[in-house]
Every structure is written in C-alpha cells, then in structure tokens.
Amino acid sequence: MLFLKECKKVICSLTFVVYAVTVVVMYVTQFTDVLDAPVLPPRQGLDYYGSMAKEVPEILMPAAAEGLVSEYLSDSYAAYPFGIYRQVKLAESDKAKMADIIEELTGISPEELNEFEEYEAGGYSQVMDENGNPTVEYREAVLPEINFPTDMSYDHFKELMARVDKIIGGGSKYSETYIVENFSRIPMTYEDALAEYEELMQDDSIAEGYIRLFCDYLGIVLAIMPIFVCVALWQMDKKAQAEQLIYSRKVSTVKLVGTRYLALVVSLVLPVLITFFHALAGICMLYPDKDIALGGAIGLAALWLLPSILIVAGVGTLISELLSPLFAILVQGVWWYMTLEMNQLTGSITKWTLILRHNTLGEGWLWDSEYGDFVWNRTAYLILSAAAVGITMFVYEKKRKGAYYAQGTLWKHHSRKSKA
Amino acid sequence: MKNEIQIKAVNKFYGRKQALKDINLTIEQGMFGLLGRNGASKTTLMKTLATLHGKQSGEITVCGIPIENSREIRAITGYLPQDFSMYPSMTVYESLDYLGMLSGMGKADRKEQIQSFLKKVNLSAQKGSRVKSLSGGMKRRLGIAQALLHNPRVLIVDEPTAGLDPEERIRFRNLLCEVAEERIVILSTHIVGDIEATCENIAIMNEGEILWKGTVSELLQNAEEKVFSAEVPRTMLSRVKENYIVTGMLQQGEKAAVRLLAEQAPDLPGVAGQTPNCEDAYMYCLYQNGCDVSGGEESCCF
Structure with missing residues (x-):
C-alpha cells in the first residue's frame, strides 16, 4: 500500500525522529507537572487570587x-x-x-x-537594588494630568x-x-476563584481545562517542527535524483501528492497521540471519582492541534514544490516567531493566530468568550490547508510535464538549460 | 495497436532557444538508436517521449496514443534516465516494489515481476542490499529492471552505458537487445560503439535537428570510398589534421598511422582505402551536414 510506504519514508527519516523527540520533550518538561497532583480549591484569606477581565x-x-x-x-x-x-x-x-x-x-x-x-513610558524594567543585584521593577508612565x-x-x-x-x-x-x-x-475575589475552581471540577470541563493547557504547549511545537519533516519528505526525490523516475510513472498526481500529504500528517500526529493519551490517562488517574468527558477532550485536541499540523504541512509542501525548501522553512520560521512573540500567554485567540494560547488550567470564562474565534480560526486553517494541497497538486502536475523542468522551481523556469 | 512511435513536425523551445527543430521520425519495434553529440537535444527528445517535457508544436503518437494523454503513455512506457538513482537507504527490492506500486501494479504481480527481473539483470543476490551500496553497473541494471517492471511496450534509455566498464557495457547492451524482441527500445547515446553493437535503425541528431535517419548499413554505405589510411611522418601530422577529418591516429616512432575521411584519396604517403566502420560513417555524416568535426571528442584511436 502506497500510503504505508510513504509513512515508512517519513518515519524513518532523521527529521521525524528530531520532531518526535521535540514533541515528547515539550510535553514532559512543560505539561506533566500539572499531572503530579489534583487542583485544590482556593484557600480563604489570601491577598491575591489572580485577575480577570470583566467589562466594568x-x-x-x-x-x-x-x-x-x-x-x-x-x-x-x-x-x-x-x-x-x-x-x-x-x-x-x-x-x-x-x-x-x-x-x-x-x-x-x-x-x-x-x-x-x-x-516616560511605564512598564517593567530591570534595575539594581541596594546590594547591586539586578531586580525587576514596575514603573508608572509619566503622563499629563488626566481628568476623565x-x-x-x-x-x-x-x-x-x-x-x-x-x-x-x-x-x-x-x-x-x-x-x-x-x-x-x-x-479576583475568593468567591471568583472558588467559582472558577468549581467550574473546572465539573465532569465535562475538567479534562477540557487540562487538554487546553496540553494543546497550548504542543501547539507551539506543532506550528514549526512539522515544516522540517515536510521539507525532508518532499526533498527526498530531488536529493536521491529520483524525480524523473517518479514523474514518469503511471500514478496520478492527485493520488501521489494526496497520499504523501496524508502519510505526512498521520506520521506527524503519532507522537502527539502518544503524549495525548498519556496525558488523558494521567487526568483520569488524578481524578478517579470524576466521570471524565473523553469524547470532548479528544474533539478539542483534534480541533486545536490537527489544523496546526495540516496548515504547516500544507504550506510547507506548497512552498517546497513551488519555490524552494529553504524558503518554506524561512516563511514558517518567521510566521512562527512573529506569532509566538506577539502572543500573550492567555487571551491570544483571534481569527488568524497560528499559535493559540491558553496557558492556564482555569480562566474558563476567557476561553468561553474566545471560543467563537477559536472555531473560526481552526476552520479557516483547515480550508487553507486543503487549498494549499490542491495548489500543490496543480504545480506538481505541471512539473511532471516539464513546465518547471525536472529539478527546477518556478524561479528557475527560464534560467536552466537542458543537459541534452 | 502496432508498436510504433510517430513523431511529426515537432518543435520545442526553452525560452527563445529552439531545442527541437521540426523533428519527423517513425520508430518501429526493436532497437532504435539516437546518436548525437552532447548537447544535441537527444535527452530533450527522450524526455518529450516520456511525457516529462511538453512540445510547442507538432504531433507525437506512441502506439497510437497521442502524447498529450500522459497517463496512458506512462502506463506503456518504461524510462531509464541518464542519471538513474533511487532513495539510497531503500533496498533493491524495496525500490522496485515502490516504483512498481507507482506504476499501478498489484501486490502479487509486483512480487512475481521483481523476482523475475532481478534474476534477469543478475541482481537476485543483491535484493536486500541498499541502493547506496551498489556499484555503477549494478545501479544501471537496477535501472533497467525498474523500467521494465510493468512490462512496457516502449522502453526509453538515455545514455545507459556512460561510465560503465567494458564488461558491464557489453552485458548491458545484450540485455537491451534481449528485451527489444517484443517492444520498442530507444537508446540514446553519444557512444557510437553502443549503437553499432545493438541497433539496426538509427537517427543522428545535432543541435535539435535530425541530420540523418536510416539503417546502420545505409550509414556505412554513405561513407564508402571516403575512408582512408596513411602513414605519415610525425612532422606532417598537424598539416594532415588541418586538411582532413582524422578519425584515428597511432604514433609509431617517427611515423604515425592515421585514419581519415576525405572525398577523394588524399595525396599522402602509403594512402589506402578502408572499409568504413560506424564511427567513420557517423563522423562523415556530421561532416556532410556541415557540422564542425575538426578534432575534439569525436575522434578516437584505431
């Protein structure tokens, strides 16, 4: 079966091993701490219970x-x-x-x-304390007197x-x-914190809270690492000088590109699945008395993470075939860096953000307010991924018929000469 | 449908440069040789026939199928490119299995054909070896096996013997002759010896044009009474090279035995008429068509 052969090509590559290790390392170092002990209810009498956005x-x-x-x-x-x-x-x-x-x-x-x-702009800045040690200090902005x-x-x-x-x-x-x-x-008051805790502890939302955090961390890795695996797969033919051999076979472009893309995505999902089920098992063991909503957790993770993999693999595939693999890595790298740099840890879910962040078990109210944009965002990326694969099929078919020459990309079209 | 390729008035351009100029050719079952210098556009023509390049004008049918129906053409065509290579970490068997799959072959069919072709190309012992560990000759044999795996009616082989040692080259040529019994085999090469040993029908290309087409005997006949040998003092060599097309030279002490092409017997010491071989005939053909054949890579010793 062609699909299995393509999967084998992906999984046996060094880039895939690096990808899988990165996923696991991210999961172990960032997420597994929250599986050590169950979330406890807030204690009364604390000075600070966090903050929340509320339209006042x-x-x-x-x-x-x-x-x-x-x-x-x-x-x-x-x-x-x-x-x-x-x-x-x-x-x-x-x-x-x-x-x-x-x-x-x-x-x-x-x-x-x-x-x-x-x-003078306000904000946090590093200053030296009386002992000469660096410390972070918050300074108010210096502004003219405001009379609202x-x-x-x-x-x-x-x-x-x-x-x-x-x-x-x-x-x-x-x-x-x-x-x-x-x-x-x-x-937040004690009552707000308690309400948030009780909301989290509901059977249908306890796993959701943990899975949101799981997806928050994994989403960062999945917005960049798949590009390397993707580029390695599409470069394999060129590197082995097997492009013309592959082009000249009977197999249709739709089948070949579609199967490779599917194999790429399925392979990329595998390490995520392993960590996901490990996390899910951890949640179930942490709250043995709770009736964890597994379906909802799986659905949320799939809707959050799968479009990330699909879009990175799709755009990577397209740019690799149309322009160059290096350019694909560059584009993805810049996209990833910009999104990550500009995002806040929570409350960064917009209609077009590649990396969605909700870096806390709580703040369900914020998640609820962003859920519409979340669904819009993920659906948009699903559609864009399909479009990228469709365009790749078109480009690949053109290349098979010599439109960009065997080894070429669009840019090389008019510059290369035949060896003949 | 008859095993025949018809090429009518085909033109192809790379930007402004014309790579194929009004090509007209009919290729029938058996071995067909396409001979020409490096850069003659042989590979372009091969790739066009293998549906890897388009054409700007003209008509090509392969066994009655228009070349535009690329999927159908690919189903009946086997292609061995000039620089054959496969994924280095795959084994010989895995490579053939993968390529067979891309040719739409079923599992049982693949298994049977792979075993049979590995035996035919003498690679059965290497079926578990990785492609990267194969020698140049073994790789070419793997190349021919992959091209024949789906039992194509047309086999296109581009410069298959370049870089092979004499023994491998002979083995490879014999293999091609064997498989040509029931299909069209197009052999593109700049090595005249390969054509001479295997092909009955040939075409000579130069700068995108077909200079000559016919049988090998007709090519030889064309050069009859045009090939001479002479024994000249070494001091005369440069003058001989200036005035004649020298196809061979052997220096012996103060003298040199030369083999040359001329319209009439040259006025040289020890001149004698010779029976033309394929190399002489090829060089004469190039000369006859106004190509620059003075010195360079086409000359060789005898």
Whole structure:
C-alpha cells in the first residue's frame, strides 16, 4: 500500500525522529507537572487570587484614556490586524484627529499634549537594588494630568473608541475585541476563584481545562517542527535524483501528492497521540471519582492541534514544490516567531493566530468568550490547508510535464538549460 | 495497436532557444538508436517521449496514443534516465516494489515481476542490499529492471552505458537487445560503439535537428570510398589534421598511422582505402551536414 510506504519514508527519516523527540520533550518538561497532583480549591484569606477581565465601564474608560494618551505621546500604537502584531505610526492628519478625541476624553488640549515633554513610558524594567543585584521593577508612565469627564456615557465612549480603532487601522487595543482584556482587568475575589475552581471540577470541563493547557504547549511545537519533516519528505526525490523516475510513472498526481500529504500528517500526529493519551490517562488517574468527558477532550485536541499540523504541512509542501525548501522553512520560521512573540500567554485567540494560547488550567470564562474565534480560526486553517494541497497538486502536475523542468522551481523556469 | 512511435513536425523551445527543430521520425519495434553529440537535444527528445517535457508544436503518437494523454503513455512506457538513482537507504527490492506500486501494479504481480527481473539483470543476490551500496553497473541494471517492471511496450534509455566498464557495457547492451524482441527500445547515446553493437535503425541528431535517419548499413554505405589510411611522418601530422577529418591516429616512432575521411584519396604517403566502420560513417555524416568535426571528442584511436 502506497500510503504505508510513504509513512515508512517519513518515519524513518532523521527529521521525524528530531520532531518526535521535540514533541515528547515539550510535553514532559512543560505539561506533566500539572499531572503530579489534583487542583485544590482556593484557600480563604489570601491577598491575591489572580485577575480577570470583566467589562466594568468605571475601570475601563479612564484606563483606556490613559493608554491612549501614552500611545499618542510615544507616537506608536500596537495593533493586531488578523492577529498579527503591527506597530502603527500615524500620519499628521490622523494625529490631529486623535488629539481631538483625547481632548474630549481627558480635557487635555492638543497644544498641551504636543508640548508635554516629560513623558516616560511605564512598564517593567530591570534595575539594581541596594546590594547591586539586578531586580525587576514596575514603573508608572509619566503622563499629563488626566481628568476623565464624569458625565461621559459609556455608549459615547464606545463610539470614540471605535473611531480611535479606525484611525489606527483596526485590531488595536481599543477595538471591541481587545478593549476589555486590555483595560478592564479586576482582581479576583475568593468567591471568583472558588467559582472558577468549581467550574473546572465539573465532569465535562475538567479534562477540557487540562487538554487546553496540553494543546497550548504542543501547539507551539506543532506550528514549526512539522515544516522540517515536510521539507525532508518532499526533498527526498530531488536529493536521491529520483524525480524523473517518479514523474514518469503511471500514478496520478492527485493520488501521489494526496497520499504523501496524508502519510505526512498521520506520521506527524503519532507522537502527539502518544503524549495525548498519556496525558488523558494521567487526568483520569488524578481524578478517579470524576466521570471524565473523553469524547470532548479528544474533539478539542483534534480541533486545536490537527489544523496546526495540516496548515504547516500544507504550506510547507506548497512552498517546497513551488519555490524552494529553504524558503518554506524561512516563511514558517518567521510566521512562527512573529506569532509566538506577539502572543500573550492567555487571551491570544483571534481569527488568524497560528499559535493559540491558553496557558492556564482555569480562566474558563476567557476561553468561553474566545471560543467563537477559536472555531473560526481552526476552520479557516483547515480550508487553507486543503487549498494549499490542491495548489500543490496543480504545480506538481505541471512539473511532471516539464513546465518547471525536472529539478527546477518556478524561479528557475527560464534560467536552466537542458543537459541534452 | 502496432508498436510504433510517430513523431511529426515537432518543435520545442526553452525560452527563445529552439531545442527541437521540426523533428519527423517513425520508430518501429526493436532497437532504435539516437546518436548525437552532447548537447544535441537527444535527452530533450527522450524526455518529450516520456511525457516529462511538453512540445510547442507538432504531433507525437506512441502506439497510437497521442502524447498529450500522459497517463496512458506512462502506463506503456518504461524510462531509464541518464542519471538513474533511487532513495539510497531503500533496498533493491524495496525500490522496485515502490516504483512498481507507482506504476499501478498489484501486490502479487509486483512480487512475481521483481523476482523475475532481478534474476534477469543478475541482481537476485543483491535484493536486500541498499541502493547506496551498489556499484555503477549494478545501479544501471537496477535501472533497467525498474523500467521494465510493468512490462512496457516502449522502453526509453538515455545514455545507459556512460561510465560503465567494458564488461558491464557489453552485458548491458545484450540485455537491451534481449528485451527489444517484443517492444520498442530507444537508446540514446553519444557512444557510437553502443549503437553499432545493438541497433539496426538509427537517427543522428545535432543541435535539435535530425541530420540523418536510416539503417546502420545505409550509414556505412554513405561513407564508402571516403575512408582512408596513411602513414605519415610525425612532422606532417598537424598539416594532415588541418586538411582532413582524422578519425584515428597511432604514433609509431617517427611515423604515425592515421585514419581519415576525405572525398577523394588524399595525396599522402602509403594512402589506402578502408572499409568504413560506424564511427567513420557517423563522423562523415556530421561532416556532410556541415557540422564542425575538426578534432575534439569525436575522434578516437584505431
């Protein structure tokens, strides 16, 4: 069976061994700690139970206004259009519009704002303590005095924020999607923490919490490592100088490319499956009295991780065949790095983010609020993967008929000469 | 359907460069030799017949099937490329099994055919050896086995003997002759000896054109009374090379025995007419068609 032969080619390669080891190492070093002991209910009387995002206009409005002033003064706005980080610098005309909105929000005139020279960005920075040891310190931003109008309605504020987001170009901190997460975090009370614990301990959500964390870690590896296995498989023919032999066989392009892609995906899934079932067994042993919803856990993991494998393998296959394997690795590397760098540990699930993050067992409320985007994201990547494989079939068929020559890529089409 | 390949007015370009120029050829069952220098576009023609290259104009039918029906053509064609190679870590048996699978062969059929062809190409003892451990000759034999595995009606072999030692070369040529009994075998080469030993029908290509087509005897006949030998002083050698096409030279002390091509008997010491061999005839053909044949790789000793 061709499928099994292709699987053997993948699994017997060195890159696959490296991939499998990376998956296992990631799982063991990052995830297995949570399987050591069951989650305990929160203790009463603690000072801090974590924080949560909750839409509280009284907190949100002044905080957002402060954030906007800070970004205006630094002349740099963070935005995540399509889930990808972008630093936005406004044109002079947009700056003027922004200054007018800030005046309405804070009472600071554009002239005052532009003449404010003491501005310093806030945030965490490393400083030396009295013993000369490095330590991390939080510093408030130095901003002009902000007087948020007490009579501003929340609806009007939201209108202003929509205008701000439009000026920035969409996907900013002030957009409807991100504003609560960014500017309305409140400390959790004991009751909130207990409610979160009880929600996690429900039979149908206990495994979900653990599997989310499992997928959070594995998702990072699966957004990059499959590219190496993928490129190695598609390079095998070229490296062995067997391309023409393969091209000249009767097998249809759809069958050959489809079977190879399927074999690649199935092989890549194998180490994930092993770690997944190990994790699932660990969860069941941790909570022997609970009726763990295995179906839901399997479904969640499949919906989270399979599209990651499919898209990396699909895009890698396409770029390898169309351009070059090195370029495929470069594209995937940049995509992976940018997504990982810009993501927060939780609350980073958008419609286009490659690496989805939910790095905690709890915060089910956040997960629920992001679930729509999660399903949209994964479905979109499934469709894109299918499209990438379809285009690869087209390109491969063209190559079989000499369109790009036997060893060539699109770029080499007009440069190579026949050996004959 | 008759085993026959028909090529009519085929043209092919690589960008602006014309690789095949108005090729017209009919190839029937048996061994067919395609002879030409390196860069004559033999490989381009071979690849076009193996559906690995397209053409810009003209018509090709293989056993009655238009070349555009690539899947059908691939089902009846075996191809051994110039630089045959397979996955180095696969065993000989696994390689054949994999390629047989890509040719759409069933499991039982593959098993039977692989055993039979391994025996035929004398590789039964190496069936468990990895491809990377095979010698050059063994690899070529594996190449011919893979090309014949699905019992094709057409076998295309591109420069199969380059780099083989004389013994392997003879063995390989005999093998090709054997398999040509029931199919079309197209042998592309720049080694005249391979053609002479195996093919009845040949075509000579140069710069994308067919210079000559016919039988080997017709090629030899064409060069009759054009081949001479002479014994000249070594000091005269450079003048002889300037004025004639020298196809062989053997230096003996102060003298040199030369074999040369000329329209008429040259005025040289010890000149005598010779029966043309295939190399002489090939060189004469090139010369007759205006090709530059002075010195270079085509000359050899006798």
